[in-house]
Amino acid sequence: MVVSKVAQRREVKIASIVDAAWALARERGIQLVSLRDLAREVGMRQPSLYAYFDSKDALYDAMFADGNRQLLATLDAIDRPADPRAALKAYLGAFADFAVADPARNSLLFRRVIPGFEPSAESYAVAREALGRVLGVMNAAGVTDGGDIDCLVAITAGLIEAQLSNDPGGDRWLRHLDRMIDLLVDDATEGTTR
Template sequence: MTAGPRARYREQVRDEVRAHAWEQIVEAGASALSLKAIAKKMGMTAPALYRYFASRDELLTELVLTAYQDLAEVVEAVPVDAAPETTLRLLAEALRDWASTNPQRYLLVYGTPVPGYSAPPDATDLARRIFTPLVTAYTDLLGSPEAAFGRSVTFWSRLHGVLSLELAGHFAGMGVDTGALYDAEIRSVTGKA
């Protein structure tokens, strides 16, 4: 059934709010997210905007879930190769491509936590979807689910370390080739050094 004009308008306003929220996050970080500032930019009063999002945390939750969902879809689209090392490399490359294309989304879910905000349980489910292909590839590689989990955590932590530092600008002026560094980490954690 097609949504009526009121429902379509409501969704258009919510889309515009989300777009302005991403702009705020790019400009000042997730901690600076402000419904009042968004309302002003849209020519609305803050109370009027609260009819579309009850709170900053509700809006933040939608943004967090959207970011996780996007990454989950990217990771799940990675082809599984007969060689687990190849699958791991493809997963790592997909993560870096997504993060480089969507730095604000990456930093929202993997950067500094927003003070006073707790992500909903749905975020954990999405994070599990993102992590599962790693564990599967390492299980295929090692044959042991316990060892696979530990290696997956190492893989994830090291790659996110490089990505987080890169996207936050901490390698600026150091002459570090972040692509080469990331590639070296992939080789190290997949045993292809």
């Protein structure tokens, strides 16, 4: 499919607006991104911004998709170990590092802090792709039961939240992730591998 130069310029402009929105979110918090301030940041008037995003939720939707594409790129960059448990540790470790590296992005992607915001089906499909990759690694490590998957997700999310809340920039909580993975995988696979 051939993309016109006008469409290419529009996509470049949208990407620059989303980048500026992330910068504002990191500075002020994801909930405090305003279209007025964003328009000023990208050198346009607020009504002109509506040519790219018809609402604040549309902007959040674009940021949600962008953040999940960043997550996919992070997961794709992992040199996946052959051992399934080591691969799971690598994936969840990369996921946790990704989450704590950018609290604003973490808030939008994983915490539902924007009242009434629901990602579009198209944006959510990117998130589902990322989740699917992590689930595939969990399954390969023997974590296949829905309850066990939920527990592993909750453990990982809990360590991320504890890290962000209590030791930003440190590793007090995340350093326990591998141990928690071992405990859960051992429990999940008890009787099937022994």
